[in-house]
Amino acid sequence: MYGTRIGAGRTAEIYEYGEQRVLKLYLPGMPEAQVEAEYRISQAACRAGVRTPMALARVRHDDRHGIVFEKIAGGTMLAALARRDGDVELESARMAQLHGEIHRIAVPGLPDQKSSLQDRIAHAPLLSDEVKKALGADAARSAR
Template sequence: MKKKMIAEGNTAEVFEWSDNQVLKLFRPSFNSKACEKEFAINQELSKLISNLPKAFEMIVEDNRPGIIYERVSSPALLTLSLRKPWLIKEYGRKMARLHFNIHQKDYYGEVIPAMTTILPASISQAIYLNETEKEILLQKITQQSIEYKICHFDFHPGNIMYKRDDEKVIDWMTCCIGNPLADVARTAVMLEFAVIPRVPIFISYLSSIPQRIMNRAYLNEYCLLSGRTIDEIKVWYPIIMASRLQKWLPEAETKRLLKEVRKRLNT
């Protein structure tokens, strides 16, 4: 692959493809089904949502499946918040407004998976939780209202590309249909409890302060827009935290989330 790599994540690498296109090339551990699923989801979402990059076609490059996407030149909200930390509260409010608008869309098709399927499967596979704890969490899911809203389920500042009058949300691989408060809780948990790996605890703590400030602004604005409360969102916290306890999560964050889950189950 002679193209220039411009980004990478756990599942894929992103390369320059043309002036207005990029290639998302899945890592060798992912088969074509993951690629096909993401492409199909993008086709469904594009009928309902305008602020996501268009997926043009699936290809195979270096024996790896990939998708050619519209190139988004706007900086990520994460980059902007590092450049202008004095605007971090406003960026949190922008996140909330964008997320709330996504949650206005209902979906009753079969291509996008249901949250009621995804969350129980993730909790069943969660590491370090015992069977009793898993059963309690699975029961909590059944106690929540079933909704059919589009949920991104990986909505954080690194996946929001922003410039004035042009907002795009990328990386819809985890998109599902369900209760929007679970989607909000997932964003809040990532902002509040994410741990930067391989740095001293004190440095990690200092680095997390802006994220927590952004999170408070995000939650307050979302509640203002939706008429819901932070307490209603926090009902989802132990469920979302437990669902993230997977092998790919950094060890420090795993320990922190596990502690938080057990604290909430015992109160």
């Protein structure tokens, strides 16, 4: 079983899972296909050199899907900012640098991020056609 909860987000909770592992346990109702996609993407990104924890296994606890990741020591940027011992500008610059590094790494077999985002915008039920068109135009300009 899993141990103490050490984090939570919009779609999942993070638990200790043995000594060198954590469990990302998705909230009930999260589609299995979405969990499987994150598992595959996480493994591919790690193998391609992205500095990210390796996804080790998929698990199921009761009616919830989960992914076991290797545990990485240290705190998060968000936690540092919440404690007020992090500088917002410095942490923002670090986050931007890390995202830049990630997006420069080609990961074979993963969907194109811009195409995926455009598709999600096009099919977002809460956006008007006018907003979808404006966002699509913005995405097309940034792709150039």
